[in-house]
Structure formats: structure tokens, C-alpha cells
Amino acid sequence: MIEWDNLRFFLTTVRAGNYTAAAKRLRVDRTTVGRRLERLEHQAGIPLFEQGEDGYHPTSAGHQVLTIADKIEALVTELEAVLSANADAEQVELRVAVAAELGSEFLQDLTDFSRLHPHIRLRISTSHEPEDDVVTRKCEVGLCLVDPLPRHLRGIRIATLRQAGYASTTYLDHKGRALAPQEYDWVRCTSSSRVRAMKQWDDIFCRTIRVSAYVDNWSALRGSAEQGLGAAFLWTFVADSEPRLNRVTPLHEELGVGLHLVVRDDVPMDQATRQFMNDMAKRLPVRVGNT
Structure with a gap:
């Protein structure tokens, strides 16, 4: 038996x-x-x-x-x-790797999950390659920006994230509105940056724009635009909801990238992982505004 x-x-x-x-x-x-x-x-x-x-x-x-x-x-x-409905559940740890290009944009959703499931202790890390962290077992779940899914992974496609150029109201009041993109000063990702998805726009326009600053992470890119240092190419799901920012370029459909929740395809999910995947699959599409 x-x-x-x-x-x-x-x-x-x-x-x-x-x-x-x-x-x-x-x-x-x-x-x-x-x-x-x-x-x-x-x-x-x-x-x-x-x-x-x-x-x-x-x-x-x-x-x-x-x-x-x-x-x-x-x-x-x-x-x-x-x-054991009336007893305290034993706390377990769940390791989650979040793509560096996303910064802390989903921290509130992760916080809400923790409050709803106090027996699951999240260990959250920022990673330039969260999909590799899942494959190599450095974490159980990855919140990744990939198309298509790499081998050895399975998961849930949350949405297609897209980018456009934005500048603050303060900057536009000083520089002028309705100008061509090349007439603005831009904040760019450094050439050595591993923030892959946020560099796509640079590869298209880098020879035709003036650069006011270089940064190497998402938080600095967003903060620079909000503070009026220059225009920046940002995630639309973030920038469209920020009243201080105004879109100054058309939406570039070809720059979309898939947002996925992933796990290893050969490892059964334990209860904590299953709860996290199910919860985030409901929360994140609401957060980004499309599916």
C-alpha cells in the first residue's frame, strides 16, 4: 500500500x-x-x-x-x-521574482495578497530575468515580460503591456505642447542597462532625439518624467493614470510585450503557489486595464 x-x-x-x-x-x-x-x-x-x-x-x-x-x-x-478553521495556519514561504522593468508597480497587489493570506510569507525579488530564476529554482513564481514563453515554463498570460512617450505638465508648460517628439528632451535607459523592455523605444529613436539624462531602472525613468527632467517612454497602464503626465507620442502597438505569471512546467504547484497564481490572475488584469 x-x-x-x-x-x-x-x-x-x-x-x-x-x-x-x-x-x-x-x-x-x-x-x-x-x-x-x-x-x-x-x-x-x-x-x-x-x-x-x-x-x-x-x-x-x-x-x-x-x-x-x-x-x-x-x-x-x-x-x-x-x-483547523479556527486554528492559526502554519506559515509557508513563497518566492516571487518580478521583472525589473516593472519596478514596484504591482507592490500594492502583492500587499493585498499577503493581507488576505497571512500564512503565506512572500519573498519578493527584483530580477532582470525572472523566467530564468523560475527555471533554475531560485523562486517558485515569476512575473515576467516575455514573448513567447521560454521552454520549461507554463503559466498565465495577464496582458500585453504597451509603451508611449510622456512628459509632465510642468515640463510641457515650459517647453511647449504639441511638438514633434524630436523637439523634446528625453530621458533614456543607459546602453549598459539590462532593462530590456524599456529600451525598445531607444533602439528606434535614439539617433533623432536630444537626451537630458540617462537612467538604469524603471523607477528612475518614471520619476524623471514626473519631475520634469524630460520626456520618457513609459508603460501606458502606469502613465495614463498619473495626472502629472501627458502623452506626447502615439501608442506604438509593435512595442507590446506579454506580461505572464509563470512556474516550471514539470513541477506541480503546492497550495501556496496555487493560491498566489489564482489570486494574481484575477487582480493583475484589473490593474493593467486589459487582458
Whole structure:
């Protein structure tokens, strides 16, 4: 008979990526993890892991076991919630990597999630390549700007984010309105910046504009435009809702990029990850104003 506790060890090991990381999450030693998985394979009568170039991965049978174990876990979690409705839930940690190009624009949504789910402690990091952080298991969830989704990832497409040029009311009162884009002073991303999505406009117009300042991150780009240092190419979902900013260029449809919530495609989501994905899939389209 297959024991649920051994399946739980199997799920945790696949999610963690190796025995050592799984042991840390399960608060046991590495030997215990290995012994539990050996017992599960003996009970199943077939190998559940195989070694590849980058470590151990579930076999075909292992993937079938994972699918069923994931469903069992969801039911067990639901049962535990019912039985302990009046008790404090054990706190778990969820690591989330947010694309650097987004700055802190979704911090309020993450804060609202934390207040609604106090048992889930978020560890939020800003990353130039959040999709790679998910693949390499540095985090469980990535909020990414990618098209199309890279290999080894699955997720939810939230929206297509677009860009346009904006300047503050103060700047336009001084410089003039309804001018050609080349007549304004612009704040640009530095050539060495890794803020990829925010540099697309630079690649088109960089030879025809005057530059008042260079910055290397989204917050500085937005702040410079708001303070009147010059015009800047910003996310429309942010700048259109800022009363101090005015659009000074047409919307460039070709510069759109997909906003995705992603996880590894070979790792079943645990309850915390599932709650986060479901919650953010509802919140973020409202935040950005399109789907």
C-alpha cells in the first residue's frame, strides 16, 4: 500500500529540485528523504526518478504519480483547512521574482495578497530575468515580460503591456505642447542597462532625439518624467493614470510585450503557489486595464 507521507516527500523533492533542498523544506535530514523515496519506489514497483544531464527528473511513471499526488495534496490541504478553521495556519514561504522593468508597480497587489493570506510569507525579488530564476529554482513564481514563453515554463498570460512617450505638465508648460517628439528632451535607459523592455523605444529613436539624462531602472525613468527632467517612454497602464503626465507620442502597438505569471512546467504547484497564481490572475488584469 502506498503511503501518503511518502508521496508528500516525492512532491516536495520534485518541487525543491534535489534531496538537500527537500530535506530543508521538510525539516528532516537528507538521508530520510532518500529512504522515503526508496520506500515509495519499492511500493510502486517501478522507478520514479531517472538521472539526466542536469540532475534527477521524474520518469514517465513518476509524472503520472506526480499528477495524482498533486490532486491528493489539494484534497488533504482542503481537509486540513476545514478541520483547523479556527486554528492559526502554519506559515509557508513563497518566492516571487518580478521583472525589473516593472519596478514596484504591482507592490500594492502583492500587499493585498499577503493581507488576505497571512500564512503565506512572500519573498519578493527584483530580477532582470525572472523566467530564468523560475527555471533554475531560485523562486517558485515569476512575473515576467516575455514573448513567447521560454521552454520549461507554463503559466498565465495577464496582458500585453504597451509603451508611449510622456512628459509632465510642468515640463510641457515650459517647453511647449504639441511638438514633434524630436523637439523634446528625453530621458533614456543607459546602453549598459539590462532593462530590456524599456529600451525598445531607444533602439528606434535614439539617433533623432536630444537626451537630458540617462537612467538604469524603471523607477528612475518614471520619476524623471514626473519631475520634469524630460520626456520618457513609459508603460501606458502606469502613465495614463498619473495626472502629472501627458502623452506626447502615439501608442506604438509593435512595442507590446506579454506580461505572464509563470512556474516550471514539470513541477506541480503546492497550495501556496496555487493560491498566489489564482489570486494574481484575477487582480493583475484589473490593474493593467486589459487582458
